Amino acid sequence: MQRPTLTLLAASLMLVTGLTCAADAPTTIPASAVQTAEQLRDKAMHDSTAYDVVTSLTTEVGARMAGSVNDPRARAWAIAKFKALGFDKVYTEAVTYPLWVRRSEHGAIVAPFPQPLDLIALGYSSGTPKGGLTAQVVQFASLDALKAADPASIKGKIVYIGYRMHRTKDGHDYGIGGGIREEGPLVAASKGAAAFLLRSAGTDANSRTPHTGVTDFSDFAHPDKAIPAAALSNPDADQLERVLAYGKPVSIKLDLDCGIVGQYTGYNVIGELTGRKYPDQVVVIGGHLDSWDPGTGAIDDGAGVAIALGAAKVIHDLPQRPDRTVRVVAFANEEMGLWGGRAYADKHAAEVGKFQLGTESDLGAAPVYQMRASVKPQARGAIEQIAKVLAPIGVTYDPTHPGGGGSDLSQMHLRGMAALSLDQDATNYFDWHHTANDTLDKINPQELAQNVAVYAVFTYMAAQADGDFGSAPGAFAHDGAGE
Structure with missing residues (x-):
């Protein structure tokens, strides 16, 4: 092989240097796209598409538990709604x-003071x-106390943990309440418990409406390892604790x-x-359809589906399509373990490198x-450019903490997708979460429209950006991607 000439070497070096500079060039959003995003924001703040969508879903379909009779009805509804709103594909x-x-x-207390209990079975119980x-x-008193307990004190008994969730804007206490609901039954089963009860993972204090949710029983090849598990409403948990305080056997x-009855294929x-x-x-x-x-x-998660569709609709109505594809996903079976998100990822x-940016509303x-x-x-x-467009509608930017992509899209983030977290005010959310009170009246149309505006702005600006946001296999492992 001939040696390359000095001229060729210099040219090669310039090419490599140029490519490196291009790769390191900052991603920016053109001024024209910023101006259009401001117009989208203002239009979306007064657009009723999302509220119309969630009204339609909750009225025409209602509850959409994965694998239930309403599962295919919800899917047919979603396909028809996507087409009606003008999606190309x-x-x-x-x-x-x-x-x-x-x-x-x-459920009922049978001794020492007989009385009924309002409770609900947990997923995979x-x-x-x-x-x-x-x-x-x-x-x-806690999950840690259960983990430390002698199995002899548990065998054949019903384990009860009464942790009371606290109301916070960021909803962080759900990490504790939901963690007890998910892991507690598994720990109790491993120690020989006959069943598991918890105070509902919710912030409502006065409603005799229990909160359901999934458990960590995931050894589906051995369903016999699961035990009965249920959540008490907060007033019923209070009552049980008063009875226990007498110091008599309860x-x-x-x-x-309930239980697993085979497999199901959703979409x-x-x-x-x-x-x-x-x-x-x-x-x-996106959002999850179930x-x-x-x-x-x-609110869980018809609103998320509606927000994504509403944002896409105002972008659809622009004089021309954005530079990159806008994709909306209505995920299947998030509630029982991110099945739709994991299958999608x-x-x-x-293809993760082709994902410009993403997040889910949930x-x-x-x-x-x-x-x-x-x-x-x-x-x-x-991102700072996006933040400036969102600031007038009450959104601040926290550059010190990573984004996660939302529930289902956390799985693509885990694979390396650049992601946002768009934090909603969760002060009241866990009053109604996973209960019979998750109904349309809990949605304020103006607040829903603000969400649509946020999603429309970031989606459009990301689609118009000069440059990318860094998606690549394993790109964000350092920030706890997918957690």
């Missing part, structure tokens, strides 16, 4: 998961034997008719507005008050 992707069903649940089970209650009868529903210049590069937003069964799934992981319909981002350092300036 609408399609589905299969998601297969264990099918858990709830038939009925009853096993059923009780026919006729129910009756056992003595053993109380623990026995409860549980009769739960993520996806719609796209095709990008004008870079159709294979996508900005992805809900728990007691309510109509308005498994299918699209190899914390109700109260206003977005804060934005966080996981992007490459050279894209921080573009």
